[in-house]
Amino acid sequence: MIALTQTAIAFGRIDQRLRHHPLLPAILFRERLEASRACAAVDGHLIDPWRLAAELEGLRVVPLGSDVFERGSSVDAAHAAFAQYQWLVKPDEAQRNAIESALGWLSEHSKASGPLLGAATAFHAWVEAGHARAPMRAALIRHWRRTDILHFPLPLVGARAFASDVPWKSSEWIPFFLNCLSDEVTAVGNRTRTLEQSWHQARLKSGGQRNTSRADKVIDILAAYPLISATRLSDELGLSLKAAYIYLERFLSNGLIVEVTHRTARRLFALKELEPLRE
Structure with a gap:
């Protein structure tokens, strides 16, 4: 499967690039915001990740000139993104239990298929069984580390694989999910490059x-x-x-x-x- 090979290579490269990166904590913080935004977006809740950062800093951000409907939509989007952030970063006890259950599915499916393909098949089976996506997304972050694919908690969750226009048949969805993971790795690399440039320029000046x-x-x-x-x-x-x-x-x-x-x-x-x- 071409998608599996490409995704495995992408994971290896990003792990090598970021493993000892001096800005790793900053990169992870930003990527958690981006993952939360992306997960909320597939459910129709659109919010800029930096506005979510402002919300987390205690600042209520409302776009200037917005009407009551737009303000309500903005608040709903912020709540949806914050809920995703909590699952990924600071789950409560009930959420941790659900994440552990999802980890069990990941472990079982990975025995025969390996950690990447196993993650894809486990996620599809998990949703097919009627479970919510959020616990599995959070479990994936732990799964990448437990299987030594990554050495840090980078939130690669394939959010776009759950867009409304994506085919659900397993033979089509699984490679699409893997491609989404690969695309997320590429985006992480691009955002990291932007941060590095800003950091280096700021330090120089x-x-x-x-x-x-x-x-x-x-x-x-x-x-x-x-x-x-x-x-x-x-x-x-x-x-x-x-x-x-x-x-x-x-x-x-x-x-x-x-x-x-x-x-x-x-x-x-x-x-x-x-x-x-x-x-």
Whole structure:
């Protein structure tokens, strides 16, 4: 099966590329947001992953100029994406039990078919048996690590395989699911490249060459958190709140970061590749 071979190669490459990557925590955070967005999207709930990040930071984001219906849709989408995020990242006890059940299916199907093809056949059988998709998606993240396909919890879940126009016959769906996984790996690589470029450029221009400067560490924290407030930056680096704002304002004026909220009460900042989130 060509799809299986291509997906196996893609997994191997992304594992090698990211396994010891200095930005791995930041990459994983971003990919969890993206996976949550993608899973919600196939159910018709559209939300920008960075708006989800803002919601997780405690900021309620409502698009300017939206009417009551649009605001309601935005809230519903945020709730749907947050629910997916909880399954993938912070499941409660009942969710953990469901995930363990899904892991059992993955393990059983992988005995004869291997971890990738086994995951595809297990997911199809799981849904065919009437189970919800969310537990299996979360189980996949654990499955990739348990079978040593990946050495870190990258959320590759084949979300697009459940779009309404995808054929459900197993002989057609299974290779499509594998191709979706491969496409997700490619997208991870592209987003990682964007983050790397932003991080390197920000470090080069941050003025952190002096031994006493914390500029590079500030940039590293900005990479680790897609959205950050001066208060969080202050806590992370042991800076005064005033010093944190001085760094952020300097980087903002130099074009290294963007302010994504423009609110005096709750200002959030990010590396420049998050520019589309700005209100």
